[in-house]
Amino acid sequence: MTVRAVYALTGDVRDARVRAEALAVEQSHEFPPELAPAKAAPSRAHVVEVAEQGPDLALATIAFPDELAGAELTQLLVMVFGNCALLPAVRLVGLDVPEALGAAVGGGPALGVAGVRRALGVAERPILATALKPVGLPTEDLAALGRAFADGGIDLIKDDQGLGDQHWAPYAERVPRIAEAVAAGNAASGHAARYLPCFDAPPEHVEARLRIALDAGAGGLLIVPGVGGLPLLRWLARNTPDDFVLMAHPALLGALAVSPTAGIAPDVLYGSLLRLAGADVAIFPSAGGRFSFTPEECRAIADGCARPFAGLAPSLPAPGGGMRPDRVPELVDLYGPDVALLIGGELHRDGDPRGAAERFRALVEQAA
Amino acid sequence: MTVRAVYALTGDVRDARVRAEALAVEQSHEFPPELAPAKAAPSRAHVVEVAEQGPDLALATIAFPDELAGAELTQLLVMVFGNCALLPAVRLVGLDVPEALGAAVGGGPALGVAGVRRALGVAERPILATALKPVGLPTEDLAALGRAFADGGIDLIKDDQGLGDQHWAPYAERVPRIAEAVAAGNAASGHAARYLPCFDAPPEHVEARLRIALDAGAGGLLIVPGVGGLPLLRWLARNTPDDFVLMAHPALLGALAVSPTAGIAPDVLYGSLLRLAGADVAIFPSAGGRFSFTPEECRAIADGCARPFAGLAPSLPAPGGGMRPDRVPELVDLYGPDVALLIGGELHRDGDPRGAAERFRALVEQAA
Structure with a gap:
């Protein structure tokens, strides 16, 4: 072979x-x-x-x-x-x-598209995702945002990749408090939103910080494999509960895919390699936002997440980087239903994150 | 601040x-x-x-x-x-x-240039480095090469970055056997050559493989931070013996420095960032070999390894990638004495690796 x-x-x-x-x-x-x-x-x-x-x-x-x-x-x-x-x-x-x-080498995503849908109780429509930010807010404010997004019907509520262990909202304080807020939102709304803490632990803190996330009832993790390494993502895919959602963020890693003549083609990087390492959801910079991929490159990434590869489960592409709710129909048209639409800052535009989340969800349900 | x-x-x-x-x-x-x-x-x-x-x-x-x-x-x-x-x-x-x-964030190289010189007993001249390869050779052949290079006066004898845990020379068999061969060479010659096994362990094997290297008396490790992550390099710098030499290989990581308009400038990547993470020796693709940096970029990398930065010890630049012994005078002229000259395949050119190592060493001593 x-x-x-x-x-x-x-x-x-x-x-x-x-x-x-x-x-x-x-x-x-x-x-x-x-x-x-x-x-x-x-x-x-x-x-x-x-x-x-x-x-x-x-x-x-x-x-x-x-x-x-x-x-x-x-x-x-x-x-x-x-x-x-x-x-x-x-x-x-x-x-x-x-x-x-x-x-x-690892067996790929433990959940994949079908497993993520099962975990979230979302049969067919696109998944809704957002980020808790900006870094610098105290834990209580981030938890309140998490609650608002859970109430409003977001499925995957992740920490911003810039949330580490800074003093404004230390990991050990932040993760349990936000997990609790999201769980309270779910209890009130009947949704099954997941909170994914940013997991950027250096090796000596990997086990303790994973334990904190598990004890808190977090629903998965946001990983930055460009920093911590693809092997750590793989390890987490093999050493976390079966229904834990692993979402990969492109910080640093994405540099491999920006040169048209060097590095790695976007569909191989965000599709094949992240699937090999065990990502259930792969964030990438979508066309039409702050970054530079074309719609064709974005379609290729979605295809790289889905096509038969090494016998591994497909992953969910998560286009982000300056997306707006009014672009939902166009995004669904471009990516199809097996996608996690990641909208961050724009949900704060009118000071009502819960309302913005509800409108985002309504647009997704209409477009599906 | x-x-x-x-x-x-x-x-x-x-x-x-x-x-x-x-x-x-x-x-x-x-x-x-x-x-x-x-x-x-x-x-x-x-x-x-x-x-x-x-x-x-x-x-x-x-x-x-x-x-x-x-x-x-x-x-x-x-x-x-x-x-x-x-x-x-x-x-x-x-x-x-x-x-x-x-x-x-880590304190930088534990040894730095002065510490590597102390460990190797080399006061002023450039350091000599080579790689054991090709992958596919059985352990005994790699050990014989290690012995020949130690006898011939090479200072840093590293595994090729392609030597992992393949069946031809499994890590647990290879590392003790090569360490023993290099130690025997040192005992016979009076040199203080160091063997650096390629350390590409996935997280679940990090501690066991590090233990094997330590028990074998390896003199350091070859790390591939583009694969395992810069935080693992940092962890190793903080969790290995004081005189352990950590050499970083540019596989994957080097992609960050190939675009002239994106990524990270070579001196920041190979100098500042690898120093922050704790590399004592930073391998990079030298001008005049198989890769594409200019002499000016290579000088900038050497400067990035040496200049005052974050209060950290300087690291040793290790130009490689198609270097030849006859280029030693030119390389010493370009980089100065604080350099580890990495010559791999070319030491095999006439089927006498020990003789080639002796000639390489003589050229370095003349040029210094």
């Missing part, structure tokens, strides 16, 4: 074959091929195909022996995108992982 | 002031400023200066209240490079962190 990765090579296509061969070496042996001992041959990657796409672009498909990943996500990442991360004209644009390896 | 970050904004400078103001909000409140509650004002970042550098480039200096980092590396990273990672025309090019915060 092999892992297949497709790389877009920008530059004169007459060099593409030589560059593809060098890349196969770079990503496996990183050793002059003419000097490599024969007994190491089984660990070498090989070029399967080089397809010219025009004078300055070729797609190189490289096959890696799946044993090279050593059955761990860490080496799988080094294998498909280790040193090539350093190359400004090579971009990882496709990835195919055998099911057995997908299972071995 | 404030953290100051400088961002290069590419695009019409007439928009630079507005973009800088938006960036200060994005990186702190991520909330419409006109709606932000007054009590959250102390957590807001502010624009200090916008300096035009031509029609299409401006440098924006932003001041962050240092409390916004919550005294943790994780939030410091989100603060200075969280959402702006998603912007294709914003690049983090400068960073200034108060000493108290530098100490609070």
